Each structure stands twice: as structure tokens, then as C-alpha cells.
Amino acid sequence: MTAIATEPLLEGRSVTKRFGGLIAVNDVDFVVYPREIVGLIGPNGSGKTTLFDCLSRVQPIDGGRVFFKGVEITRLKPHRVAHLGMARTFQVIRVYRKLTVLENLLVSRQWRGESLWNQLRPSHPDTEGQARRLIEFLTLEHLTDSPAGTLSGGQRRLLELGMALMPDPDLILLDEAASGVNPTLVETIKDRIRALNTEQGKAFLVVEHDMRFIADMCSRVYVLNYGEKLAEGTPQEVMANEAVIEAYFGA
Numbered sequence: 001m002t003a004i005a006t007e008p009l010l011e012g013r014s015v016t017k018r019f020g021g022l023i024a025v026n027d028v029d030f031v032v033y034p035r036e037i038v039g040l041i042g043p044n045g046s047g048k049t050t051l052f053d054c055l056s057r058v059q060p061i062d063g064g065r066v067f068f069k070g071v072e073i074t075r076l077k078p079h080r081v082a083h084l085g086m087a088r089t090f091q092v093i094r095v096y097r098k099l100t101v102l103e104n105l106l107v108s109r110q111w112r113g114e115s116l117w118n119q120l121r122p123s124h125p126d127t128e129g130q131a132r133r134l135i136e137f138l139t140l141e142h143l144t145d146s147p148a149g150t151l152s153g154g155q156r157r158l159l160e161l162g163m164a165l166m167p168d169p170d171l172i173l174l175d176e177a178a179s180g181v182n183p184t185l186v187e188t189i190k191d192r193i194r195a196l197n198t199e200q201g202k203a204f205l206v207v208e209h210d211m212r213f214i215a216d217m218c219s220r221v222y223v224l225n226y227g228e229k230l231a232e233g234t235p236q237e238v239m240a241n242e243a244v245i246e247a248y249f250g251a
């Protein structure tokens with residue numbers, strides 16, 4: 001490291017989220033630096049999706065602070081955070097099943113919250129060109145005019161990645177990028193994420209239960225357990241960590 005350390009792209013300080021008596025995210029510190037691919041793992045119910053909900057501001061944060069590009073986003077509205085350049089995908093895939101692949105990308109060019117009617121009005125040619133380039137990049141050309149409901153699980157994951165990419169974000173939060181995806185398409189998804197990272201400098205925070213995926217993609221990993229940060233380090237370090245093994249497999 002040089003004397004002038006890189007500023008974090010995303011930083012959480014003591015982030016806490018409660019649901020009644022349950023502390024779903026408990027005093028968690030983390031950073032994502034520009035151009036990093038960071039993993040977020042942990043057993044079922046450990047708080048990964050809740051942390052994403054807090055970061056994308058879908059859920060209010062009960063304690064702690066979050067900074068994105070040096071701006072405090074702890075209490076910003078979701079669309080403001082999106083404007084700053086953060087996007088996310090969802091554990092349960094959210095695409096408009098009756099709209100085509102192209103139409104799904106066109107509606108997601110606008111910030112969520114705008115009416116569907118407004119979003120579907122004829123788009124600017126640049127927007128459609130951008131959507132078509134993304135479809136090609138994601139190897140979905142043959143499905144451009146197919147309703148999203150007819151796509152396989154993996155193709156829908158790719159489409160959802162495309163929808164997240166439409167506003168050209170700098171950081172993308174991926175919630176279970178590879179679950180329900182056949183092995184061939186998992187490799188496509190990995191390859192596209194790598195290309196976005198190396199060629200366009202996009203950073204990712206990735207939740208995934210597939211440890212092969214995490215080991216192949218991430219330079220650093222945070223491990224949550226019962227909402228608390230249990231470990232952090234390289235994929236090799238955390239996967240060899242006794243406490244992490246115990247959290248996953250029991251004592």
C-alpha cells in the first residue's frame with residue numbers, strides 16, 4: 001500500500017438492523033474498495049439479504065452509518081442511492097414475466113418508483129441501443145423478443161444483472177447470483193462479472209452459497225453468523241477458519 005490509501009467505495013460502520021426483538025444485522029463493519037469483488041457469506045438467516053436491504057435503503061437502518069463514494073447514505077431514499085451509482089439484484093428474481101427481455105431492460109433504465117406507463121413510453125434511441133448492447137454482452141441476443149417468463153433460471157439471473165446494469169452503476173450488490181442456475185450458465189455469469197470488473201472497473205458485493213463461486217470470484221470475503229461479523233479475509237482464509245466451519249456445519 002502507498003501512503004495515500006484508496007478511499008472506500010462503500011463503507012459500513014456498526015450497521016445494525018432489528019426486527020422486533022431479533023437483531024438481524026448486529027454492529028457490522030465492512031468496506032468495499034473501488035474495482036473490488038467482495039463476497040458476503042454466512043448460513044441461512046445470518047443477515048446477508050437484510051444487510052443488502054439496508055445498503056440499498058429498502059429497509060431503514062437502526063444503528064450505525066453507511067457511506068457510498070464518501071457520501072453518507074444512512075438515511076437516503078433508495079432512488080437517491082441508485083442515482084449515486086449503486087444497483088442490486090434480488091435473491092428472488094424480479095423480472096416482468098410478460099415483458100420481453102428488451103422491454104425489461106428498457107423499463108429498468110428509469111429509477112424504480114416511476115410509473116410503469118411512463119417507463120414503457122417509446123425510449124430514447126440511445127437507451128434502446130444501450131439495452132441491445134447489454135443483451136449482446138450477456139449472450140441473450142436470441143431471446144431479445146422473448147417474454148422473460150419463458151427464460152431459464154440462469155437466463156433470468158443474466159437478465160436481472162442486465163437490469164441492474166442499465167443505469168451504469170459503479171457498485172452492484174448481487175444476492176445469490178448463481179442459485180438455481182445450471183453449471184454452464186454459472187460459468188457465463190462468472191465470466192460476465194469478471195469482464196465488467198476488469199474492463200469497466202465495476203465493483204461487486206456478492207452473496208452466494210456456492211463456495212466455488214466465491215473462491216473463484218472474490219479477493220476478500222466477509223462472513224456473517226446470527227447477524228454478526230464472524231470472520232473476514234481471503235476466501236482461503238475464511239474457509240479454513242474453525243469458527244466459520246463450525247457455523248456452517250455445527251460443532
Ligand SMILES: Nc1ncnc2c1ncn2[C@@H]1O[C@H](COP(=O)(O)OP(=O)(O)OP(=O)(O)O)[C@@H](O)[C@H]1O
Binds near residue numbers: 044
Ligand atoms: N422483514 C422481516 N421481518 C422480520 N424478520 C426478518 C425480515 N427479514 C428477515 N428477517 C429475519 O432476519 C434474519 C436474517 O434474514 P436474512 O434474510 O437477511 O438472512 P440471509 O443471510 O439472507 O439468509 P439466506 O441465506 O437464507 O437468504 C432471519 O432470522 C430472518 O428470519
Ligand SMILES: [Mg+2]
Binds near residue numbers: 048
Ligand atoms: Mg438471503
